[in-house]
Amino acid sequence: MSWLRRLPDLPLWPMLWKELVELRRDRMTLGLMLGIPAIQLALFGYAIQTDVRHLPTVVLDESHSSESRRLVEVFRNSGNFDVVRYVPDRATLRRLIETGQANAALVIPPDFFRDIRRGRTGEAQVIVDAADPLASAAALSSAQLAGSARALELTGAGPPALDLRVRPWYNPGLRSAVYIVPGIIGVLLSLTLVLITSMAIVRERERGTLEQLIVTPIDKTSLVLGKILPFLLIGYVQISVILVLGRLLFRVPILGSLPLLYLLSLAFIVASLALGLLMSTLVRSQVQAMQLSFLFLLPNILLSGFVFPRQAMPEPAQWVGAALPLTYFLTILRGVLLKGVGLGELWPETLVLTGFAVGLVVLSVVRFHKTIE
Amino acid sequence: MSEPAWTDAVVAEHLRKTFGTLVAVDDITMTIARGEVFGFLGPNGSGKTTTIRMLCGLMTPSGGTATVVGYDVRRDAERIRRRIGYMSQKFGLYDDLTVMENMRFYASIYGLHGAARRARLAELVAELGLGDRVDQLAGTLSGGWKQRLALACAVAHRPAMLFLDEPTAGVDPASRRIFWQRIHALAGQGTTILVTTHYMDEAEQCGRLAFLSRGHLIAVGTVPEILAQFHQPTIEDVFIELQRRDEGAVV
Ligand SMILES: Nc1ncnc2c1ncn2[C@@H]1O[C@H](COP(=O)(O)OP(=O)(O)OP(=O)(O)O)[C@@H](O)[C@H]1O
Numbered sequence: 001m002s003w004l005r006r007l008p009d010l011p012l013w014p015m016l017w018k019e020l021v022e023l024r025r026d027r028m029t030l031g032l033m034l035g036i037p038a039i040q041l042a043l044f045g046y047a048i049q050t051d052v053r054h055l056p057t058v059v060l061d062e063s064h065s066s067e068s069r070r071l072v073e074v075f076r077n078s079g080n081f082d083v084v085r086y087v088p089d090r091a092t093l094r095r096l097i098e099t100g101q102a103n104a105a106l107v108i109p110p111d112f113f114r115d116i117r118r119g120r121t122g123e124a125q126v127i128v129d130a131a132d133p134l135a136s137a138a139a140l141s142s143a144q145l146a147g148s149a150r151a152l153e154l155t156g157a158g159p160p161a162l163d164l165r166v167r168p169w170y171n172p173g174l175r176s177a178v179y180i181v182p183g184i185i186g187v188l189l190s191l192t193l194v195l196i197t198s199m200a201i202v203r204e205r206e207r208g209t210l211e212q213l214i215v216t217p218i219d220k221t222s223l224v225l226g227k228i229l230p231f232l233l234i235g236y237v238q239i240s241v242i243l244v245l246g247r248l249l250f251r252v253p254i255l256g257s258l259p260l261l262y263l264l265s266l267a268f269i270v271a272s273l274a275l276g277l278l279m280s281t282l283v284r285s286q287v288q289a290m291q292l293s294f295l296f297l298l299p300n301i302l303l304s305g306f307v308f309p310r311q312a313m314p315e316p317a318q319w320v321g322a323a324l325p326l327t328y329f330l331t332i333l334r335g336v337l338l339k340g341v342g343l344g345e346l347w348p349e350t351l352v353l354t355g356f357a358v359g360l361v362v363l364s365v366v367r368f369h370k371t372i373e
Numbered sequence: 374m375s376e377p378a379w380t381d382a383v384v385a386e387h388l389r390k391t392f393g394t395l396v397a398v399d400d401i402t403m404t405i406a407r408g409e410v411f412g413f414l415g416p417n418g419s420g421k422t423t424t425i426r427m428l429c430g431l432m433t434p435s436g437g438t439a440t441v442v443g444y445d446v447r448r449d450a451e452r453i454r455r456r457i458g459y460m461s462q463k464f465g466l467y468d469d470l471t472v473m474e475n476m477r478f479y480a481s482i483y484g485l486h487g488a489a490r491r492a493r494l495a496e497l498v499a500e501l502g503l504g505d506r507v508d509q510l511a512g513t514l515s516g517g518w519k520q521r522l523a524l525a526c527a528v529a530h531r532p533a534m535l536f537l538d539e540p541t542a543g544v545d546p547a548s549r550r551i552f553w554q555r556i557h558a559l560a561g562q563g564t565t566i567l568v569t570t571h572y573m574d575e576a577e578q579c580g581r582l583a584f585l586s587r588g589h590l591i592a593v594g595t596v597p598e599i600l601a602q603f604h605q606p607t608i609e610d611v612f613i614e615l616q617r618r619d620e621g622a623v624v
């Protein structure tokens with residue numbers, strides 16, 4: 001209560017005001033914050049969309065089930081795999097690839113359908129002719145995307161047996177851009193937000209303004225929140241830019257509630273900003289801050305499920321992924337945008353992200369010392 | 374919250390600060406009385422800034438104790454911060470805020486709001502002659518004006534004690550004179566002032582002086598006392614003599 005009564009007089013307000021004025025005058029940062037998402041989206045989106053197309057593919061379907069046929073369909077629809085032949089056995093498959101008549105093969109084992117029906121992971125194998133490493137890498141990642149997009153559908157809602165049918169509105173071509181753009185929102189946000197706040201305190205330290213600031217009676221909470229909150233705005237502008245561009249350029253659907261998405265993004269944005277601030281208390285210079293942010297970007301791209309499905313990762317990698325706020329935010333983004341699900345399905349992720357946000361803010365307040373040592 | 378009664382603005386005992394193996398401040402014991410203008414002199418790297426930073430609660434002492442305006446620097450740094458003003462050696466205000474914005478920011482941080490803040494800011498603008506510059510970005514001010522602005526921000530909350538770390542470095546003689554007139558005016562109102570300087574004419578305007586050399590306090594006293602102690606005609610000669618001893622000690 002006493003804190004509430006003190007609220008109007010807290011140093012938080014002048015701190016917020018000062019940060020906003022500085023932000024407004026810092027055209028460079030502002031431009032970067034708004035330009036980066038647009039450029040990155042175009043790069044990522046097109047790079048991934050212009051995968052190798054029409055790879056001659058043979059199929060060995062030992063499952064002979066509706067789900068195996070559906071998987072073949074998914075691969076065919078991705079535009080990257082042209083099914084040229086169904087083969088009866090592995091020998092034929094090997095011969096066709098060796099002779100170059102096919103560059104890729106999809107092998108669906110007999111128990112594929114049974115596994116899926118029992119709620120286990122159905123395993124299929126993709127073989128790619130690796131003679132051309134670039135083409136095969138592209139084919140592999142596109143296969144992975146097709147597979148994980150299908151997996152996303154399968155685990156979407158309800159008992160799996162009832163959910164094998166593909167909803168006609170959902171990305172029938174499994175265009176990779178549709179799958180990747182929501183992920184880009186998350187990756188970009190974590191990069192830029194962590195980057196700006198990780199610089200925030202070291203910049204003041206380097207310019208010598210921090211010394212003058214912390215010699216005042218400003219409380220640490222006001223200082224930390226004053227550094228974080230103005231960038232909420234930036235985060236929301238970035239989300240909006242990517243959503244609009246994703247829709248215009250890649251026809252990414254927005255099936256769920258947009259206000260819900262904005263609400264759930266709050267926890268992720270605050271968590272990212274606080275993480276950046278925490279880094280800021282660990283480094284000595286802006287250069288170090290930048291290096292640390294980019295170091296942090298790597299696991300986010302590789303282990304969060306942005307490109308590679310987490311289920312397929314070795315356990316330690318999954319643990320690291322579970323420690324990244326982005327992992328949970330990706331589930332929220334894809335859930336709301338691509339599957340149209342709501343808080344009913346996404347509350348665990350929301351809870352974890354809120355935990356991250358609160359924990360990281362508290363930690364950065366605790367870690368921050370009003371000394372210049 | 375009862376205010377401790379204090380007569381000495383600063384009481385330091387065996388104050389010490391080390392950075393790794395470097396001893397920046399060693400065994401400083403001194404007292405600064407309420408209302409004094411106390412000058413801190415010493416060659417570059419002698420530990421003036423480090424001592425001030427410990428007194429302001431910006432650095433934790435490695436050894437010894439100190440109280441400032443009655444509060445312990447280790448335990449009560451926040452209480453000290455409410456009652457002191459500090460001008461850092463390097464200009465520490467925001468280049469991309471205007472003169473008035475900087476002043477308003479600092480006044481607000483110190484808890485001034487509304488009409489009281491407006492009145493205080495107007496008063497400061499008048500006292501420091503900042504009237505023509507209020508809308509100029511602080512980063513575009515020349516050295517002397519930056520220092521006046523920094524002083525205005527440091528005294529916005531009428532601190533009981535003021536720490537000025539080389540406030541007139543790189544400032545032209547006319548501005549330095551104005552600056553020192555402000556210092557004397559503040560002292561006249563009862564503000565205790567600790568000021569560091571490399572200008573001997575400024576040193577001579579201090580009530581008492583302290584000479585630092587390689588982290589040690591080697592002399593404290595009024596100008597005549599110091600002159601007598603070192604058998605030198607002027608403060609400048611004392612300074613040069615000390616510097617010579619310093620370098621001698623290195624060899
Ligand atoms: N943060 C720090 N880390 C390591 N060494 C430091 C640090 N701050 C100061 N020093 C060292 O401590 C010594 C005293 O420095 P200090 O800045 O207190 O001197 P000074 O008397 O203020 O000098 P000047 O007249 O140049 O301002 C110097 O040798 C300096 O290099």
Ligand SMILES: [Mg+2]
Nearest residue numbers: 421422423462
């Ligand atoms: Mg100094």
